[in-house]
Amino acid sequence: MSTPLLTDAEIADALQKLPGWEREGTAIVRTAQLPDFVGAVTVVDRVAEDAEAADHHPDIDIRYNTLTFRLSTHSEGGLTAKDTELAGQISDRITGAGG
16 A cells, blocks of 8 residues: 655645754655664664554664664655654654653
């Protein structure tokens, strides 16, 4: 089952509610610093659980205590509600870990 692409206006509206997230072409991206490496990896572990539950998986870059998350619905060729919903969960995980 396909998920409809968001319009530019819908993406802009969603980003207003997702501090720290920015649009980069057909993706939204957030970089966050956590207190330390263990905290960063813990966030990745929690996001992995959320991603599996949603069956939607971000690209993740880990650099010591700095994490970069990139979301796009590759099967649809752009941004969908799956991306903005997971972005909100990722933001909650980051905030909860002190990032």
